[in-house]
Amino acid sequence: MAHLTTTESVCVTGANGFIGSWLVRTLLQNPRYTIHATIFPGTSSSHLFTLHPHATSRLTLFQADITDSDAVSTAIQGCSGVFHVASPCTLENPTDPHTDLILPAVQGTLNVLQAAKRFNVKRVVLTSSISAMVPNPTWPENTPVDESSWTDVEYCEARGKWYPVSKTAAEKAAWEFKRDLGGAEVVAILPATCIGSLLQPELNASSAVLQRLMMGSKETQEYHWLGAVHVKDVAKAHILLYESSNASGRYLCTNGIYQFSTFATIVSQLYPHFPIHRFPEETQPGLTPCEDAAKRLIDLGLVFTPVEDAVREAVESLMAKGFLQQTPATN
Template identity: 30%
Template sequence: MSRENHDHSSNKGSPVLWMSAVERKTACVTGGNGYIASALIKMLLEKGYAVNTTVRNPDNTEKNCHFKGMQALGPLKVFSADLQEEGSFDEAVAGCDYAFLVAAPVNLRAENPEKELMESGVRGTLNVMRSCVKAGTVRRVVLTSAAAAVSCRPLQGDGHVLDESSWSDVEYLSSAAKMSPGQAYSISKVVSEKEASKLAEENGISLVTVCPVLTVGAAPARKAHTSVPAALALFSGDEEMFNTLKHIEMASGSLPLVHVDDLCRAEVLLAEKPATAGRYICCSLDTTILQLARSLATKYPQYNVNIDAVGDHPENPRIRLSSEKLVGAGFEFTYKTIDDMYDESFMEYGKALGILPC
């Protein structure tokens, strides 16, 4: 069942919102109470789209309260759907022009990473893809993958530039005696991409995949897991999240960053532009924890960032993730430096989420 979260009487006086149903395109965004998905929904509504989104429980007011704040922007319908239930996305995708597959299991404390992350992640992606096939109206599917599907591989030396032809090494990631949640997450992204591509080709679905890096910046969602707490760990002192930052740098050879607004703009461009195809890395800046700590200590002295806590980590990135393909498609990043990305709005967002002290 869908839940209508939009009051059409609020449309008066706005030329965008008076757009006819014929002119207005409809997009489905899965996992609407997630960090990236919430920002994408807001952007699509502001661009004049009608949006269908999915959550597991539409009645959970704590997780879904941000939808109310988007009511005035445009038509927003909220559907109940579960990644593990085949067919549960049929209603949300029906009649849509575009589908943005953002929802995915992320649990860095998973007790059974193979089942909770790998199997669930791939199954969820394919369930939504099958709903897109059934709909028969979807012009383009945009799958949000991750840089974890690109850069987790053995690398010798420094100065590597990785592009869309690079894949994380599944055999290497699977070789550990006990698979970590991080390794399982990377594998799930690789397999999900490849299986989605295969299903799309077999069924004549136009698919593009976006591989974002560690994503920062404010979003409408009132809860954010992993990415935002990790990005703010140098301020919060959260040891677990700080270790997540270290793991990213150790596993991939850099600490790559992108602002959530840039990521969402990239996804919309790749959906709308007919000539786009295949994978696109979305990375605005390759840095390191040491560079990040120094920059943030200078910009926000009131937080007493402990640069010494970074320990023995390299000054410069060992690799660079190239977004040349994305830029070649006509995209330009707005947020290009640490100062740009860690602005006051991001700090305020961290306070609103309870990650930073008010």
């Protein structure tokens, strides 16, 4: 006699982005889940239906700007869980930081939490970022950064670094909402720089960090770096935090903490024919290395992919999609 599989619907916001696409793919691998996938109106999403043989029957798209509370509510209705991934991200300086980054990050998060409370969603997994942890110039010396660290917003505002401001404001808004209004359980995941194969057609910001590095960029990523992580591990971590009843609070998701110069050296050793800049040893002043920085996730059972494997898969994908020349010019 065949066993019946109990299914549940979960919502993934920003489902057609880099992390969102991998999350959808990973969820589809488990027949337990059907997915409400939100995409920003007018953006490409056809690739989502190529991620699994049953994607067409288990995936429903919702055109939803996350600042539109009604559209967000429509997508979340009927779901038992929400993965809130959507948030504007750019490596460029925004013309209007409040309108372009901060407002949609904060209001989108509040819209999701309000809808989750309204429809009795049991858990929201919030995709925060290491940009909500660093930079934090007051962090004690010789101490590895952990989940108790919060980005110094004033420090970032004074330097025009608006993405960390937006991610910090959004995550703090989530915890304040939960404290004051209750509702669904909230767990936050804070990924480091995500790399790996691109499932979406566009080049995303974290993949562009690797792309630019391989093209000779001298940018140290000082305000945006703790380490790197394979995007498939980030997707697995989201689901692990959703399914682990004892998960709570913040979870750093990185395959170790180390200097960006160390990452550049790893990449240059794998691809010595690319014009990768030789950085000073300390690109992140005062950063204390830590191999098991994501101990909270490791203790839940997450096994991280070696950084070298993540780099190889990312580079192959960047080349295949035409974002990186296979025979770059030398210095």
